[in-house]
Amino acid sequence: MTHTFPTRARLARAGLATVLCLAAAAVPAKAESLHLALNLGGDYSGVSETGFTLADVGSPGLLDTLPEGLSAVLWLGNGFNSTCEWRLDDAEIEQAVTAVRDHPKFSGIYYIADEPHPSKCPDAPRAVAERSALVRSLDPDARTLILVQNPSKAPDEFQLLEGSADLIGVLPYPCNEKNAEAGCDLGALRGRIEAALEAGIGPERIVPVFQAFGQDCIESGEPYYRLPSIAEAKRMLAIWDELVPRESRALDIAYTWGARSKNACPSLKMADGGDYPDLRALYADYFAGRVELGLVSASDD
Helix, strand or coil: CCCCCHHHHHHHHCCCCHHHHHCCCCCCCCCCCCCCCCCCCEEEEEEHHHHCEEEEECCCHHHHCCCCCCCCEEEECCCCCCCCCCCCHHHHHHHHHHHHHCCCCCEEEEEEECCCCCCCCHHHEEEHHHHHHHHHHHHHEEEEEEEEEECCCCCCHHHHHHCCEEEEEECCCCCCCHHCCCCHHHHHHCCCCCCCHHHCCCCCCEEEEEEECCCEEEEEEEEECCCCCCHHHHHHHHHHHHHHHHHHHCCCEECCCCCCCCCCCCCCCHCCCCCCCHHHHHHHHHHCCCCCCCCCCCHHH
């Protein structure tokens, strides 16, 4: 198979509108939603049993380590977040994509940017769109994924990044220590999803990112986020199902399966009914369609 690799200069000359069109082409329909577990760290125990079908990997060589039932989403570094540049250059992207595109354990999904910030890096929409176009020139069947934070201090991030990737992860985390008694801020959750929809990101392109972590056991600093209870998690899932129906999704993400000592502990892996609520059983039932969630009206948020 022969591929033509566009350089960054050629993509820039094509104009942003063309690049955005390339990046946000129609997302192929999937027979069923896929479920992505993040931060596995090479430990796959319990992941498939909980219903996850995708695992993020940071290098092509890790695809061979995936057990039966799991396919890979390839993490291609990051950029335009804490610094306004890419961690991997175009040649490294070409090498990684070429290594995985035909691998039987590869899902075809490339995770190209985590929370790019146009407010800090004004060129982020163009840069992410160019990277999407580059990946898709190397792998015509590729789908590119980014996660967009869209904080209150930068309310236009969904609009700015809407056309820069095939799949847009929406990641509201409404459960924190401040609302431990009142309950998770479901209004904020609903508002964030609606903002993405209003920015023109269709349900088939929105990737729900479910809060499945807290900060009770982080190594340093004061905890802010808290692990949801079973009842709170059900209410959040019900809102997601209302606004981004399961049958329309390409995939969803639970953040996070594996703990991250600096910012996410406990994690879903730890939430097995012992020291923490059994969110693993809830997600297993949810992914399998065995749980009834009911409806949560906007007035109840």
